[in-house]
Amino acid sequence: xxxxxxxxxxxxxxxxxxxxxxxxxxxxxxxxxxxxxxxxxxxxxxxxxxxxxxxxxxxxxxxxxxxxxxxxxxxxxxxxxxxxxxxxxxxxxxxxxxxxxxxxxxxxxxxxxxxxxxxxxxxxxxxxxxxxxxxxxxxxxxxxxxxxxxxxxxxxxxxxxxxxxxxxxxxxxxxxxxxxxxxxxxxxxxxxxxxxxxxxxxxxxxxxxxxxxxxxxxxxxxxxxxxxxxxxxxxxxxxxxxxxxxxxxxxxxxxxxxxxxxxxxxxxxxxxxxxxxxxxxxxxxxxxxxxxxxxxxxxxxxxxxxxxxxxxxxxxxxxxxxxxxxxxxxxxxxxxxxxxxxxxxxxxxxxxxxxxxxxxxxxxxxxxxxxxxxxxxxxx
Numbered sequence: 001x002x003x004x005x006x007x008x009x010x011x012x013x014x015x016x017x018x019x020x021x022x023x024x025x026x027x028x029x030x031x032x033x034x035x036x037x038x039x040x041x042x043x044x045x046x047x048x049x050x051x052x053x054x055x056x057x058x059x060x061x062x063x064x065x066x067x068x069x070x071x072x073x074x075x076x077x078x079x080x081x082x083x084x085x086x087x088x089x090x091x092x093x094x095x096x097x098x099x100x101x102x103x104x105x106x107x108x109x110x111x112x113x114x115x116x117x118x119x120x121x122x123x124x125x126x127x128x129x130x131x132x133x134x135x136x137x138x139x140x141x142x143x144x145x146x147x148x149x150x151x152x153x154x155x156x157x158x159x160x161x162x163x164x165x166x167x168x169x170x171x172x173x174x175x176x177x178x179x180x181x182x183x184x185x186x187x188x189x190x191x192x193x194x195x196x197x198x199x200x201x202x203x204x205x206x207x208x209x210x211x212x213x214x215x216x217x218x219x220x221x222x223x224x225x226x227x228x229x230x231x232x233x234x235x236x237x238x239x240x241x242x243x244x245x246x247x248x249x250x251x252x253x254x255x256x257x258x259x260x261x262x263x264x265x266x267x268x269x270x271x272x273x274x275x276x277x278x279x280x281x282x283x284x285x286x287x288x289x290x291x292x293x294x295x296x297x298x299x300x301x302x303x304x305x306x307x308x309x310x311x312x313x314x315x316x317x318x319x320x321x322x323x324x325x326x327x328x329x330x331x332x333x334x335x336x337x338x339x340x341x342x343x344x345x346x347x348x349x350x351x352x353x354x355x356x357x358x359x360x361x362x363x364x365x366x367x368x369x370x371x372x373x374x375x376x377x378x379x380x
Contacts, residue, residue, distance in 0.1 A: 002038020004031060014038035018045050018144045045144055058142060060101070060133075061094040067136050075221040081129055088113065088126035089133075098137050103147045106130065110151060120154040127153060161311035161341050162304045164188075167291040169312060171301050175285035182249045183260045184309060186212075190236045191313035191331045194306050198272040199223050202255035207243050212236050214332065218271055223258070232332035282306050318342045 003015040007027065012034035015025045024041060028034040064085070073081070092109055093101070106127075113123045131148035138146050164172070169188055173181050187197055192214065199218035206212065214234050217224050226233060238246075250259065262270040282305070289301040314327050324346075328339040343349060357363075 002035065002042060004034055004038065006031075014041075016041045016045065022145065024145075058098050059094070060096045060098055061090070063098050063137060063142065064090070064094075064133055067133050071132075074219075074224075076219055079220075080125075084122070084125050084129060088118065088122065089130055093130070098134075098142050101134070101147045103149060103151070106147045107151055110153060114154055120156040123154055124156065127151065158341065160344075161315060162302065162308045163312040163315035164302070164304065164308060165291075166316075167293075168289070168301045169309075171289040171291040172285055175288045176281065179249055179260060179263065180281050180285075182245045185245055186238060186242050187306075187309035188312055188316075189239055189242050191310045192236070193217070193232075193310060193332075194274055194277075195219055196232075198258070198260060198274070198277075200259045202250050202253060202257060202259055205238075205243070205246055205250075205259075207247060210238055210240065210243060212238050218258070220274075222271065229332070229334045231329075231334050234329065234332050236330060278306060314339070314342050315345055318345045319347065321347055 005013045005015070007013055011027050011029055012031045013025055013027045014034035014037050015023055016038050017023050026034070026037050028037065092112075096105075109130075110123060110127060113126065118126075127148070131146065134143070134146040134148050137143050173184060176184055183197060186192065187194075190212065192200070195217040196214050199216040200212065200214075201216055204213040204215055212235075214232060214236060215225070217226070217232075246259070253259075258271065260272060262268060262272060286301055286303060290298050291301065292298055310331065314331055317327055317330070318324065324336070324339045324343060327342065328336055331339070333339050
């Protein structure tokens with residue numbers, strides 16, 4: 001029977017133990033709820049305890065292969081996951097028995113990756129995959145509980161978004177040839193991802209309403225009929241001069257087709273490849289682009305990737321007072337936290353703090369004639 005305890009708050013806490021002696025607790029408003037939860041958990045643990053004794057002896061490599069064949073993910077995700085598993089997971093875990101893996105073993109594996117100076121992002125991806133594999137083992141009654149719980153992971157440093165000034169963006173446009181000038185222009189004004197730009201179809205542009213609709217996306221596997229996430233499918237306002245540029249580009253073209261395709265002789269009309277476009281179009285333009293500062297100094301444009309056009313769009317809007325909520329919708333961010341990276345660019349981002357200092361009854365000052373050797377311990 002589960003152990004039930006009434007807390008000082010009036011709630012009831014149920015505790016159960018697995019065959020390894022580990023405790024699991026949950027809290028409920030009513031005693032009956034706590035008891036029902038405890039009985040359900042004990043039933044699950046009993047089912048695991050009386051399963052085929054050979055089931056838990058399966059090797060990690062064999063279980064991974066079964067899990068891999070059954071999962072459903074996008075092709076580009078599958079490629080990235082395969083590389084991560086091949087590099088970080090399989091070499092360490094392949095020969096382990098699934099039931100032999102304990103929580104501390106997982107923590108030691110994470111620690112080893114940290115010591116080996118693997119990046120925080122790579123470690124987190126590897127851990128998330130390992131966690132998925134072990135959760136599936138729980139679902140299949142190979143193990144009672146997942147060892148991937150309460151694991152300390154390295155923190156990922158949040159990098160500020162890289163964005164171009166208007167002068168830098170104009171310099172890049174000046175170095176791009178057509179039709180790539182026209183392709184880059186809406187990226188600066190709509191924040192579309194590169195795959196959304198390269199997958200844009202002509203009939204998704206609504207000139208009368210000054211809108212375009214993000215529906216298709218160009219991937220390494222071809223055109224998908226849905227973007228990155230549910231919030232990525234969206235309606236985006238677009239300025240008049242950008243619409244005019246797109247309309248000029250679309251003259252004589254089939255509006256049911258993709259707006260931007262290859263122009264190389266003998267290969268015209270094919271879907272764009274992200275890597276080729278960066279190498280042959282974007283990086284040469286950025287390398288050649290220069291702009292003039294207010295004092296007449298000629299400066300090179302920062303060496304930022306195409307995705308920075310998306311950051312630039314968000315940065316310009318926030319600087320002009322557009323709310324983060326509206327920017328989130330425009331860019332199709334799934335999480336508001338992603339959009340908050342631009343909060344420091346808002347015109348009033350630090351106004352409350354500065355205003356508080358100004359309202360102090362008196363201010364700290366440094367006397368005009370102060371010198372740095374007052375109170376010095378230098379021997380005379």
